[in-house]
Amino acid sequence: MITNPTGRITQGQFSFLPDLTDDEITAQIEYGLRKGYAWSVEYTDDPHPRNTYWDMFGMPMFDLRDAAGVMQELRECRKTFQGHYIRMVAFDSTRGIESITMSFIVNRPPTEPGFGLERQEAEGRTLRYTVKSYATDRPENERYS
Amino acid sequence: MSTPRYSIPGSAPSVPPRDPEGPGAAIAQAPDAMERARSVAAVLAESQVEQVLADLDRDLVGLAPVKQRIRDIAALLVIDKLRMNLGLQAETPSMHMSFTGNPGTGKTTVALRMAEILHRLGYVRKGHLVAVTRDDLVGQYIGHTAPKTKEVLKKAMGGVLFIDEAYYLYRPENERDYGQEAIEILLQVMENQRDDLVVILAGYKDRMETFFRSNPGLSSRIAHHLDFPDYSVDELQQIAERMLAQRHYRFGAGAREIFHQYLERRIQQPHFANARSVRNALDRARLRQASRLFAERDRELGRDDLTTLLPADLLASRVFAEGSAGEATP
Ligand SMILES: Nc1ncnc2c1ncn2[C@@H]1O[C@H](COP(=O)(O)OP(=O)(O)OP(=O)(O)O)[C@@H](O)[C@H]1O
Ligand SMILES: [Mg+2]
Numbered sequence: 001m002i003t004n005p006t007g008r009i010t011q012g013q014f015s016f017l018p019d020l021t022d023d024e025i026t027a028q029i030e031y032g033l034r035k036g037y038a039w040s041v042e043y044t045d046d047p048h049p050r051n052t053y054w055d056m057f058g059m060p061m062f063d064l065r066d067a068a069g070v071m072q073e074l075r076e077c078r079k080t081f082q083g084h085y086i087r088m089v090a091f092d093s094t095r096g097i098e099s100i101t102m103s104f105i106v107n108r109p110p111t112e113p114g115f116g117l118e119r120q121e122a123e124g125r126t127l128r129y130t131v132k133s134y135a136t137d138r139p140e141n142e143r144y145s
Numbered sequence: 146m147s148t149p150r151y152s153i154p155g156s157a158p159s160v161p162p163r164d165p166e167g168p169g170a171a172i173a174q175a176p177d178a179m180e181r182a183r184s185v186a187a188v189l190a191e192s193q194v195e196q197v198l199a200d201l202d203r204d205l206v207g208l209a210p211v212k213q214r215i216r217d218i219a220a221l222l223v224i225d226k227l228r229m230n231l232g233l234q235a236e237t238p239s240m241h242m243s244f245t246g247n248p249g250t251g252k253t254t255v256a257l258r259m260a261e262i263l264h265r266l267g268y269v270r271k272g273h274l275v276a277v278t279r280d281d282l283v284g285q286y287i288g289h290t291a292p293k294t295k296e297v298l299k300k301a302m303g304g305v306l307f308i309d310e311a312y313y314l315y316r317p318e319n320e321r322d323y324g325q326e327a328i329e330i331l332l333q334v335m336e337n338q339r340d341d342l343v344v345i346l347a348g349y350k351d352r353m354e355t356f357f358r359s360n361p362g363l364s365s366r367i368a369h370h371l372d373f374p375d376y377s378v379d380e381l382q383q384i385a386e387r388m389l390a391q392r393h394y395r396f397g398a399g400a401r402e403i404f405h406q407y408l409e410r411r412i413q414q415p416h417f418a419n420a421r422s423v424r425n426a427l428d429r430a431r432l433r434q435a436s437r438l439f440a441e442r443d444r445e446l447g448r449d450d451l452t453t454l455l456p457a458d459l460l461a462s463r464v465f466a467e468g469s470a471g472e473a474t475p
Binding site for chain 1: 273299300302303
């Protein structure tokens, strides 16, 4: 289900939980660092579930030892993109794995208007269904202000 | 979207104020023995810092004033810990330092130990050392410096940032030098993120003094200035013996005295770099020993042959060549 009862988009880890506090985010980042993952910060204001590739806020952070550096990057991203979705992404560079191992939302717009169902009439009596976020009716960077 | 008839945590539009005893608080700090310590002995036992101090004393020759200062700093941190446990002190003291001294006097080596001490006493969370110079912090064009400096700072967080030859950050002859930008970012982090990292600035004494005079903001944020004295010939000799022992070499008959003479001559010459020159001299002696043994193709080489440096291996140095004033090279 794309629309869910919380009215919030749910993707990645922890998205059915209350928003994580900064201490909880720090603890998750520490966990990832201990596993040797490289963290990065990504943001978007297009909440469509198929929008897989969000924009990167800076480079992935390799060779960090402590969560403080990652949290600083997150704070800067929050300052720059206040009303956007922001997520933390952990990358495991181990040869043969080389993929994302953790991902969770750490910032949301104040209100999330949700998605509308669109019907397209195709050949014969076929109907095609898709969803569209009410937020994306407006141009980028003006969607949640 | 219809309003749900059941509620899921976090779904309420008006978020209630966060419970201070909530899960975040629990994660932040589990009470540990260190927090409950009430005596110096308890902190020492809990932190295991004495082991590092003892290693420092044992592994490094000389450097008496530096070792004393480090003990003082450790004492200060222990007492501060006790004060904090009793609620007498909330703020952590500033631990940024400057290490001044000639090349090869052990600044980098001591900085590594310092990081370990600060870590054991809970002053930094991870205790690693990130050693950088101007090139790692300062960019080549406008807008390049800030991300570069921040990148390094992020890597150093939780540990110690060691900036070697820090005075190169400041180039007064070029007023548009990007070094100034790096200094400003550093200043900000040194002031506002004391809990996150400790900065150690290192370099030659006189140039560091000029640097601090032109950057009073930096100098006033540095709590401890440690000066590394040059080593005496006897100390250099001891350092040499240790380096050899570590690599399973030793001085053969008469070689010790020759090396002493070598040091006496070498310290008069330009480009003398204390312990590093000793290391280099020994490396060259090993090279000559290897060539000497290599020449005797058919001889069976025993343990003694392979571990012993003979006077001849040392005497071939240019330092012993008459009238020589240049840098000693093989
Ligand atoms: N007191 C000492 N006892 C034993 N070894 C030492 C001592 N001091 C320095 N050394 C050795 O000398 C070498 C050079 O020391 P180090 O790199 O710490 O010097 P430095 O002061 O950082 O020099 P520079 O200013 O040129 O960077 C190292 O290999 C170190 O192990
Ligand atoms: Mg050094």
